[in-house]
Amino acid sequence: MSVAPLQALADAWPAGMLAAVVLFGLAIGSFLNVVIVRVPAGRSLWRPRSACPRCSALLSWYDNIPVLSFLVLRGRCRTCGVPIAWRYPIVEAVTAVALVLAYLAFGPTAEFVVASVLLAALIAITAIDLQHLLIPDVITLPGILVGLVANVATGRMSWIDSVLGITLASGLFLAIILVSRGGMGGGDLKLGAMLGAFLGWKALLFALFVAVILGGVLGIALVASGLRGRKDAVPFGPFLAVGGAMALFWGERVFGWWVGGFGG
Ligand SMILES: [Zn+2]
Structure with a gap:
C-alpha cells in the first residue's frame, strides 16, 4: 500500500526523498535518546528541555544537532566539559541507517512507516535493556x-x-x-x-x-x-x-x- 505524498516526492526527486529519510532518521534517533534516558527514570519526554546532566546548562539548538554536534563539541559539554555518552551519536546514526534500509526495502509505502515505528521501538528497547536490564x-x-x-x-x-x-x-x-x-x-x-x-x-x-x-x-x-x-x-x-x-x-x-x- 503506497502513501500518496511520499510516493509523489519519491517519483519527483528520488535523491531528495532519500536525504529526507536520513534527516528523519537522525531526528527520530535524537528523540530516542530522550526516551532512553527519561523512560527508565520515569521522567516526562516533553519537559523540561534537554540539559547537561552535570552542570544543568540548557542545550541550545546548535548543540542538539544529531551526530554533528557531538563531533563539533568533540564529545564534551560546551559549558563544563563533561564527556557526553557515545550512546547519543551511535543511537542517532543507527536509527538513520535502519530507516534508510527500511526505505530501500519497502519504498515510499505504509509498510515503510510501520517498519520505522518498529525499528525505532527496538533501538530504544535495546539501549535501555543494555543499560538497565529492563x-x-x-x-x-x-x-x-x-x-x-x-x-x-x-x-x-x-x-x-x-x-x-x-x-x-x-x-x-x-x-x-x-x-x-x-x-x-x-x-x-x-x-x-x-x-x-x-x-x-x-x-x-x-x-x-x-x-x-x-x-x-x-x-x-x-x-x-x-x-x-x-x-x-x-x-x-x-x-x-x-x-x-x-x-x-x-x-x-x-x-x-x-x-x-x-x-x-
Ligand atoms: Zn555541562
Whole structure:
C-alpha cells in the first residue's frame, strides 16, 4: 500500500526523498535518546528541555544537532566539559541507517512507516535493556496494540497472523519463564508479544530463532572468555531486537524456505 505524498516526492526527486529519510532518521534517533534516558527514570519526554546532566546548562539548538554536534563539541559539554555518552551519536546514526534500509526495502509505502515505528521501538528497547536490564512496559504494551492495528490498517497481513504471533510469543515465553525459573523476565515476554503483533507468527518464529542462536553464541563466548560468569545476567532484549529487525526484512521469505524445504 503506497502513501500518496511520499510516493509523489519519491517519483519527483528520488535523491531528495532519500536525504529526507536520513534527516528523519537522525531526528527520530535524537528523540530516542530522550526516551532512553527519561523512560527508565520515569521522567516526562516533553519537559523540561534537554540539559547537561552535570552542570544543568540548557542545550541550545546548535548543540542538539544529531551526530554533528557531538563531533563539533568533540564529545564534551560546551559549558563544563563533561564527556557526553557515545550512546547519543551511535543511537542517532543507527536509527538513520535502519530507516534508510527500511526505505530501500519497502519504498515510499505504509509498510515503510510501520517498519520505522518498529525499528525505532527496538533501538530504544535495546539501549535501555543494555543499560538497565529492563524492557519498559510503556514501550512494549502499546507496541502490541500498535503492531496489530498497523497491520490491519495497512493490510500488511491478516489480523489472524498478528494475533497468532502475539499468542505464540506469549505462550513460548511463558513456558520458558516457568522452566527457567527467572532466567527470562516478563519484559522479554511482552517484547516477544510486540514482535508477534508487528511481524505475524511466521516471521516471529524466525525472529526467535535468530535471537536464540545469537544469544546462545554470545552467551557461550562471554562465559568462555571469562568476561561474564555463568550466573551473570545477560539481557535478552537486544537479541530479540536484532532478531525482530532481521525478521522484518527477511522473516516471511525465510519461513517460506523452511516450509518449502519440509514440504518439497
Ligand atoms: Zn555541562
